[in-house]
Amino acid sequence: MRAARRNSEIGPETRPGAARPGHRAGPRRVLAALKLYWILASASVRAAMQYKFDFVTSSIIQAVTGAIDYYFVAVILWKFKTIAGWDIYEVGLLFAVSKIGIGIYRVFSEELEQFERYMVTGDFDSVLVRPWPSLLVVLSRRVDLSRLSLALQGMGVAAVCVPQLLRSGKLTWGDIGFLALACACSAVLFFVVGLAAASAAFWITRIDELQVFTQNAPATATLHPLEIYPGWLRVVLLTALPFGVGNYVPVRYLLGKGGTWMNLVWPLIACAVGLTVSLKLWHAGEAAYQSTGS
Amino acid sequence: MKESSIAIRASGLKKSYLVPVRKTGFMAGLRQVFSQDKREIRAVDNVSFEVPRGQFVGYIGPNGAGKSTTVKMLTGILHPTSGSVTVNGISPQRERQMLSREIGVVFGQRTQLWWDLPTVDSFDILAAMYDVSPGDYRRFKEEFHDLLGIGEFLNTPVRRLSLGQRMRADLAAAMLHRPEVLFLDEPTIGLDVVGKGKIREFLKRINEREGVTILLTTHDLRDIEELCDRVLVINHGNLVYDGDLANLRDRAGLPTALSVKYAVMPPGIRAGQYLARNGQPSPTPRDGAWMVTRVDAPNRTVEVAFDRTRSTAPAVLMAMQELGEVRDVSLTEPLIDDIIKRLLDDQ
Structure with a gap:
């Protein structure tokens, strides 16, 4: 009988606390995680393609709403020529870095934006019975390619603004690499704030309004130069909700509007600190998870 | 262990x-x-x-x-x-x-x-x-x-x-x-x-x-x-x-039912009566008599309820055999829902 065979197999590997096969650590585990992420993410894209109409309309709606964001900024600039000393192409660069960042974030982390559902329905239970970190399982549930439209808007605006700024000598070709880094940092900072807001759901369950307050509003605010805001709001956008560190801080230095080379390093530091804090918050939340009744 | x-x-x-x-x-x-x-x-x-x-x-x-x-x-x-x-x-x-x-x-x-x-x-x-x-x-x-x-x-x-x-x-x-x-x-x-x-x-x-x-x-x-x-x-x-x-x-103490089909329906047996250990019907419960819970005359079937902690099915069957020739026997345990309810009521 298999039960008897199993009992006879109880050896050092299956003693309490002993390491089990399959629970690898180190680089192999990371590679295995990436492979699993790829499999799960591909599955999520296949699942999304079951609803092609929804995919197409959602992409179009996001592209249009994003264009409206820039339209409002552009209208002000046509009227006043500059905002706090920033012309339309310079503001366009802020817009582009932010939109590319948020686009990348939303493609890979859309499930965090919907995380409230996991708490309300208790779906997080099924995440916790898998042999992988819960964040990996949650993120891989949905890769939302329709959110690429956000990044494409940013790239479109960059395609117009960057050549103008290169021609006017405000940017050099060497700055393009730093701009790409700024976009990546911006994406990470959106992830940091998104993860922290999602983690709050472990304690307060409903986070829709919190997500609007911590992401949508400040993300829109950082489409403009921070000089137009009062001091306290600038502090918020450079610390607690650090989206300004992702676009304003490096772009300001690259356009020669102030700051030092440290403006290019601060986004990296903010990403490292932010990731550490929000991951700790997530793990604390996981332990505090209350589930729902059955 | x-x-x-x-x-x-x-x-x-x-x-x-x-x-x-x-x-x-x-x-x-x-x-x-x-x-x-x-x-x-x-x-x-x-x-x-x-x-x-x-x-x-x-x-x-x-x-x-x-x-x-x-x-x-x-x-x-x-x-x-x-x-x-x-x-x-x-x-x-x-x-x-x-x-x-x-x-x-x-x-x-x-x-x-x-x-x-x-x-x-x-x-x-x-x-x-x-x-x-x-x-x-x-x-x-x-x-x-x-x-x-x-x-x-x-x-x-x-x-x-x-x-x-x-x-x-x-x-x-x-x-x-x-x-x-x-x-x-x-x-x-x-x-x-x-x-x-x-x-x-x-x-x-x-x-x-x-x-x-x-x-x-x-x-x-x-x-x-x-x-x-x-x-x-x-x-x-x-x-x-x-x-x-x-x-x-056993702990819930709910009765088990023993149902017996006779070759010929025993005369004078009614639901609500008691059946003594010697097989004699009795109008009152005494000396551990069991209650007759159902009498189905057309099918020549009599059902008796008993507490498993106090009696055994063979003992009840022996008493029921005194009433006539037995053709078929079936035992019905109490419903588990009722058992749980009784257990929880007793807490």
Whole structure:
């Protein structure tokens, strides 16, 4: 009988606390995680393609709403020529870095934006019975390619603004690499704030309004130069909700509007600190998870 | 008991929640928002038990008793407020990911499959997630087609499966990585008789042939009767019974019914009468006489109720044989729902 065979197999590997096969650590585990992420993410894209109409309309709606964001900024600039000393192409660069960042974030982390559902329905239970970190399982549930439209808007605006700024000598070709880094940092900072807001759901369950307050509003605010805001709001956008560190801080230095080379390093530091804090918050939340009744 | 022979160990397990005290009266809703008043709800309170490897345990109790909360603590979903748990010697809270490779979990009310994808895609994903080798995965599909008929709906999206098919798919998915311990939270809920039968047959097989330890919560007490070696009853977060079903029946003290069909209907016997140990009918209960609960003259059948803790079925039968020639005999145990209700009423 298999039960008897199993009992006879109880050896050092299956003693309490002993390491089990399959629970690898180190680089192999990371590679295995990436492979699993790829499999799960591909599955999520296949699942999304079951609803092609929804995919197409959602992409179009996001592209249009994003264009409206820039339209409002552009209208002000046509009227006043500059905002706090920033012309339309310079503001366009802020817009582009932010939109590319948020686009990348939303493609890979859309499930965090919907995380409230996991708490309300208790779906997080099924995440916790898998042999992988819960964040990996949650993120891989949905890769939302329709959110690429956000990044494409940013790239479109960059395609117009960057050549103008290169021609006017405000940017050099060497700055393009730093701009790409700024976009990546911006994406990470959106992830940091998104993860922290999602983690709050472990304690307060409903986070829709919190997500609007911590992401949508400040993300829109950082489409403009921070000089137009009062001091306290600038502090918020450079610390607690650090989206300004992702676009304003490096772009300001690259356009020669102030700051030092440290403006290019601060986004990296903010990403490292932010990731550490929000991951700790997530793990604390996981332990505090209350589930729902059955 | 040797550590290695224990699959599940719960010790002083407690889970409590703080919930706001509901306000009443003037502007209750607004006062509720600013209120700091909280009270403690103990979902599970000081529960301890051990389950040896290979045992099939029924974990039962009324709604809100703490069954699902216990299962969630045993599987690492919830962290206990106090007490400790080990499953296969592993702490579900400290080593959740490691434990996940050794257990299977099925929540009857919630699928763990990928809703919009064909069922086989869910199995493919889980095979990758649990590092199941291609050979083992191929064997799984063949074996589980035989056991649960999963081949019939492998290419159907999960959202289009019937409840019975979905539950079979969920069970197969939970067994894909060959776990040693299986936690089932109401796996037969909502299924028809045929569906329940298939699931029970499957569970019995994997428990008996493969030695999988199973802890099952259910409201369908036929699951318990047909499958479980042992029953744990929980009520208001406390374990109120731990033993086998026969003892539970005895403890509840509800009557068992012995029904006898005679060659010729005995004269003068009526429902409500008593039957003495010497087989003589009596209008009053005396000297341990048993009550005649049903008389069906056209079918020549008489039913007598007796308490298993005080009498045995052969003793009752001997008395009933005094009434006439017996053609057929049947024994009906009390319904398990009634047993649980009686047990909880006595607490």
